[in-house]
Amino acid sequence: MLDSEKAPIDNRGTLPYIRIFVKPSNQDLAKPRRGAYYKSMFTVIPCAAGCGRTALSGSQTCAVHAANRNKETARIAAYILDQDVIKDLCAPDLHFESVDFSRRSFYGCNFHGASFSMCLFTRTSMRMCFFDFAFFNNCDFSHSDLQFTSFAGSGIRNCTFEGSELVHLNFGGAHISESTFNDSNLYNSRFIGAEMEYSDFIDCNTKKTYFVKTKQEGISFKSSNTAEAVFELEF
Numbered sequence: 001m002l003d004s005e006k007a008p009i010d011n012r013g014t015l016p017y018i019r020i021f022v023k024p025s026n027q028d029l030a031k032p033r034r035g036a037y038y039k040s041m042f043t044v045i046p047c048a049a050g051c052g053r054t055a056l057s058g059s060q061t062c063a064v065h066a067a068n069r070n071k072e073t074a075r076i077a078a079y080i081l082d083q084d085v086i087k088d089l090c091a092p093d094l095h096f097e098s099v100d101f102s103r104r105s106f107y108g109c110n111f112h113g114a115s116f117s118m119c120l121f122t123r124t125s126m127r128m129c130f131f132d133f134a135f136f137n138n139c140d141f142s143h144s145d146l147q148f149t150s151f152a153g154s155g156i157r158n159c160t161f162e163g164s165e166l167v168h169l170n171f172g173g174a175h176i177s178e179s180t181f182n183d184s185n186l187y188n189s190r191f192i193g194a195e196m197e198y199s200d201f202i203d204c205n206t207k208k209t210y211f212v213k214t215k216q217e218g219i220s221f222k223s224s225n226t227a228e229a230v231f232e233l234e235f
């Protein structure tokens, strides 16, 4: 399903530019074009202020150099709320509060370093999205379909991902606390180096899920097939 081709790293932005082609599966809620390969993703355009960060979609500057960051957040949120399918959106370092993102499909979007408080992502579909170093507090991802998406280095506190497809996700180095992933499919997702505390992974598919070098306290894997998960690398 996924063929990837890494292009040379573009040092102008805060993220490496990677050219990736994703063939939509039959399960995709929204297909860009039937039978076509979806050419992802957001283009990294550097901030006009020369800070090296990525400019927001529809703007010349990054969130830090926006004349009014709240106004930019409201503009981007309004854009999302107006769409069923959101593609190639660049919205790093914005703070979203009490926004209902539910039931939308996101392809190739960049939310690097953004923060989300009391936001709804229920029944969302995501492919190739980046939430690296983002922060989530009290957010609801239940019954979502997330694949090939990164939450690396993110903070996840008091969130639910229950009853979801969480396949090929990257939670590497994330700090996860007081959150639930129950009744979810975590196939081939990675929590390498993550700090996990007081969270539940009950009745999950953890086949090929990597929990290598995680710090765990108060974690329940009850009724999950942890024998098929990877907790230590064997050489």
Ligand SMILES: [Zn+2]
Pocket: 047, 048, 049, 050, 051, 052, 053, 061, 062, 063, 064, 065
């Ligand atoms: Zn800037």
